[in-house]
Amino acid sequence: MEDLPDAEVPHTDPVPPRFHTGRLPNSKAGDGKPRLLLMGQRRSGKSSISSVVFHKLPPSETLYLETTTRIKKESMHSFMDFQVWDFPGHLDYFDPAFDVDNIFEEIGALIWVIDAQDEYLEAIMRLNTTILNLQHSYPNINVEVFVHKVDGLSEDYKGDTFRDIIQRVQDELSDHGYENAPVSFYQTSIYDHSIFEAFSKVIQKLIPQLPTLEALLNSLCQTCHIEKAYLFDIMSKIYIATDTSPTDLGSYEICSDYIDVVIDVSEIYGWDRPTEDGDAEAQETGNNDAESLITMERKGNNYLYLREINKYLALICLMGDDSPADKKAVIDYNVGVFQTALKQVFPRAERDVEATEAVE
Amino acid sequence: MNTTKRQKQRKVLLMGKSGAGKSSMRSIVFSNYVAKDVRRLGATIDVEHSNIKFMGNLMLNLWDCGGQDGFVENYLTHQRTHVFSSVAVLIFVFDIESREFAADVVSYGSIVRALAENSPGAKVFVLVHKMDLVQSRLRQQLFDERAEYIKQASENFKDTVEFFPTSIWDQSLYKAWTQIIYYLIPNARGIEGLLRELAEVVDARELILYERTTCLMVTHVTRGVETGNPFTDRFERISSILKTHKQSMAKHTGIPAGSSNFAEMQIKTGRFMFFITRLTENTNLAASIPASEQVFNAARVNIMLVRPRFAELDIASKPRPAVQQAFAHSAESGSGLGMGAMDGEDGRGKGKERERGFE
Ligand SMILES: Nc1nc2c(ncn2[C@@H]2O[C@H](COP(=O)(O)OP(=O)(O)OP(=O)(O)O)[C@@H](O)[C@H]2O)c(=O)[nH]1
Ligand SMILES: Nc1nc2c(ncn2[C@@H]2O[C@H](COP(=O)(O)OP(=O)(O)OP(=O)(O)O)[C@@H](O)[C@H]2O)c(=O)[nH]1
Ligand SMILES: [Mg+2]
Ligand SMILES: [Mg+2]
Numbered sequence: 167m168e169d170l171p172d173a174e175v176p177h178t179d180p181v182p183p184r185f186h187t188g189r190l191p192n193s194k195a196g197d198g199k200p201r202l203l204l205m206g207q208r209r210s211g212k213s214s215i216s217s218v219v220f221h222k223l224p225p226s227e228t229l230y231l232e233t234t235t236r237i238k239k240e241s242m243h244s245f246m247d248f249q250v251w252d253f254p255g256h257l258d259y260f261d262p263a264f265d266v267d268n269i270f271e272e273i274g275a276l277i278w279v280i281d282a283q284d285e286y287l288e289a290i291m292r293l294n295t296t297i298l299n300l301q302h303s304y305p306n307i308n309v310e311v312f313v314h315k316v317d318g319l320s321e322d323y324k325g326d327t328f329r330d331i332i333q334r335v336q337d338e339l340s341d342h343g344y345e346n347a348p349v350s351f352y353q354t355s356i357y358d359h360s361i362f363e364a365f366s367k368v369i370q371k372l373i374p375q376l377p378t379l380e381a382l383l384n385s386l387c388q389t390c391h392i393e394k395a396y397l398f399d400i401m402s403k404i405y406i407a408t409d410t411s412p413t414d415l416g417s418y419e420i421c422s423d424y425i426d427v428v429i430d431v432s433e434i435y436g437w438d439r440p441t442e443d444g445d446a447e448a449q450e451t452g453n454n455d456a457e458s459l460i461t462m463e464r465k466g467n468n469y470l471y472l473r474e475i476n477k478y479l480a481l482i483c484l485m486g487d488d489s490p491a492d493k494k495a496v497i498d499y500n501v502g503v504f505q506t507a508l509k510q511v512f513p514r515a516e517r518d519v520e521a522t523e524a525v526e
Numbered sequence: 527m528n529t530t531k532r533q534k535q536r537k538v539l540l541m542g543k544s545g546a547g548k549s550s551m552r553s554i555v556f557s558n559y560v561a562k563d564v565r566r567l568g569a570t571i572d573v574e575h576s577n578i579k580f581m582g583n584l585m586l587n588l589w590d591c592g593g594q595d596g597f598v599e600n601y602l603t604h605q606r607t608h609v610f611s612s613v614a615v616l617i618f619v620f621d622i623e624s625r626e627f628a629a630d631v632v633s634y635g636s637i638v639r640a641l642a643e644n645s646p647g648a649k650v651f652v653l654v655h656k657m658d659l660v661q662s663r664l665r666q667q668l669f670d671e672r673a674e675y676i677k678q679a680s681e682n683f684k685d686t687v688e689f690f691p692t693s694i695w696d697q698s699l700y701k702a703w704t705q706i707i708y709y710l711i712p713n714a715r716g717i718e719g720l721l722r723e724l725a726e727v728v729d730a731r732e733l734i735l736y737e738r739t740t741c742l743m744v745t746h747v748t749r750g751v752e753t754g755n756p757f758t759d760r761f762e763r764i765s766s767i768l769k770t771h772k773q774s775m776a777k778h779t780g781i782p783a784g785s786s787n788f789a790e791m792q793i794k795t796g797r798f799m800f801f802i803t804r805l806t807e808n809t810n811l812a813a814s815i816p817a818s819e820q821v822f823n824a825a826r827v828n829i830m831l832v833r834p835r836f837a838e839l840d841i842a843s844k845p846r847p848a849v850q851q852a853f854a855h856s857a858e859s860g861s862g863l864g865m866g867a868m869d870g871e872d873g874r875g876k877g878k879e880r881e882r883g884f885e
Contacts (some may be wrong), residue, residue: 226658226695357562412776423774426603428793430767434760435814439751456795461789469788
């Protein structure tokens with residue numbers, strides 16, 4: 167893959183994605199971890215989202231979650247560190263009793279959750295007040311509106327609700343002259359992949375290296391006849407980048423399900439075995455980065471390919487129809503090149519791995 | 527013996543109160559529904575019959591019996607012998623959320639009585655279903671209490687009835703159905719024997735045989751340290767993983783779930799290597815082996831070579847010569863065990879076959 171752009175020179179995209187701030191806040195008191203705030207009405211689903219996405223709670227178990235009474239702060243340690251703050255629904259987020267600056271100063275994104283199955287007018291009023299307040303003092307904060315629990319709605323109603331909510335927020339913003347405020351909207355549910363897709367897009371805006379990653383993936387796809395390639399955060403199943411060909415929820419879903427397969431099987435058979443006679447052998451030949459391949463019976467060719475890139479990230483590729491099984495060596499080689507390039511983009515992840523290995 | 531092509535028809539009754547979840551289970555296990563889809567199912571009218579070809583010569587003749595009172599009344603009276611004769615297995619489903627548990631048990635009582643009259647040799651499995659609706663910390667206790675109570679009402683089957691907690695939302699469904707199927711497979715011991723020999727030859731830590739359509743486990747062989755694998759629910763977990771994956775592929779490719787099978791799936795890590803591949807018309811074989819490319823490649827070759835042996839077993843149930851002859855690359859002296867005489871305890875903790883001439 168000779169034509170890979172040099173990873174150290176960030177690729178400058180002619181049309182930067184809208185609202186992509188690439189800002190990793192690191193002010194004085196800061197810990198340098200972008201913060202994701204989950205806000206919205208009571209029972210809108212904030213804690214459920216956080217538990218399903220970051221703790222792998224089965225969606226049906228969220229029925230037993232209790233209402234949140236104080237801000238729950240969690241640190242996520244991954245390819246980049248970030249924090250998720252789950253707020254109680256009934257709080258007035260601008261109550262002077264709060265240290266407003268402390269809350270908003272370093273955030274990467276404010277995620278506002280609206281229950282689409284419930285009356286949402288009050289939720290929108292509070293959202294509008296919040297955005298207007300933020301526009302005043304922190305105009306760069308991404309506001310991500312999750313129109314949530316859409317699983318229970320008919321297609322028509324879902325679309326109408328979504329449009330209605332967008333309209334109501336945008337009207338209010340333009341009334342105050344903020345039509346360009348960085349506000350985005352998503353339809354989400356914890357019962358399918360949509361919540362992960364939405365989170366992926368929210369997080370991608372906070373990754374300064376995104377354009378470089380996309381360029382690397384584009385080039386990989388082209389060289390190896392890959393239809394679609396995703397770089398996944400293994401733990402959360404959020405994808406942090408994909409090539410720039412059109413994305414659809416379907417290809418994200420199959421890759422995400424595939425990660426589950428590999429993670430589950432790896433958990434089942436990757437347990438700590440007591441020293442056995444086969445072990446010496448294993449250390450000689452076993453490859454340390456997990457890899458996986460699925461060949462389809464109908465198509466007779468490679469279909470899905472997965473390769474662990476480092477401790478946190480995995481590359482998953484949906485192969486094109488013209489990608490015969492014997493091309494695996496070519497793919498392996500080019501993925502190796504990609505992996506090396508990525509080391510330069512995310513030197514941190516590598517250091518981490520070395521550090522943990524040294525401890526072991 | 528005229529066993530070669532004759533199919534073993536086994537009649538299985540699926541009963542329980544209306545809304546208990548019988549048809550939901552059936553559609554998930556046998557018809558590639560996902561848990562979300564079952565909300566669309568209507569109540570079953572009278573009995574829905576389905577014939578399910580399972581592992582070659584086993585044909586499940588499943589009677590999904592609508593559970594509304596009128597139908598049940600009818601089964602117990604006019605259709606009594608028609609419904610309850612020559613039954614191999616009765617699967618009775620209790621809804622954990624039912625507010626009339628006592629009444630459900632009374633109804634269960636009349637059904638097992640009718641069964642005892644007409645098919646005294648039948649086996650009863652009781653599924654306490656929709657366990658997902660109970661908070662996880664209360665599940666075990668509630669299940670135990672219900673099971674004990676139902677057991678007391680099981681009449682002639684009191685000593686043999688088996689209980690399983692189930693939910694369509696997790697792998698417990700697969701765990702229960704795996705046990706039921708295992709009970710029904712006529713030559714399970716024979717398959718197990720063949721599998722054990724294969725495991726020795728390819729130096730596998732574990733081999734698991736899965737039925738292809740349902741992804742239910744037929745049987746497995748575990749060797750050496752792997753017997754200490756802490757994930758004791760791994761067989762049904764893999765069933766559930768495979769099923770989900772199959773649906774996900776079907777959705778993405780547009781190929782119906784019934785035929786969106788993979789030819790092979792490989793996973794290689796520093797700690798183990800794993801692959802799952804088609805073995806016979808009706809089965810997939812999953813193999814977990816030490817993390818070595820060499821062992822991995824040799825295992826794949828050997829499994830390919832042994833396919834015809836398993837294919838025969840898939841169709842007929844008469845004893846076969848030992849599997850050893852099928853391996854081109856094995857230098858291990860055959861123990862000469864015939865299919866019918868496999869020793870289930872043999873072969874543990876050996877793991878000393880590395881000198882064998884794999885290529
Ligand atoms: N149908 C559906 N229900 C959901 C979804 N997400 C969450 N819920 C349900 O919504 C209810 C409330 O969820 P929580 O996560 O506790 O809500 P919250 O916003 O944290 O509430 P507070 O902590 O009181 O502010 C739970 O019963 C969840 O099961 C969804 O995507 N679809
Ligand atoms: N929570 C939960 N609901 C389930 C489960 N299994 C089935 N259900 C629900 O139970 C309802 C009734 O399921 P069916 O399978 O149609 O019931 P049935 O036993 O076939 O009923 P009849 O055909 O009338 O005898 C469906 O709406 C399913 O969504 C489960 O494990 N958990
Ligand atoms: Mg909460
Ligand atoms: Mg039914």
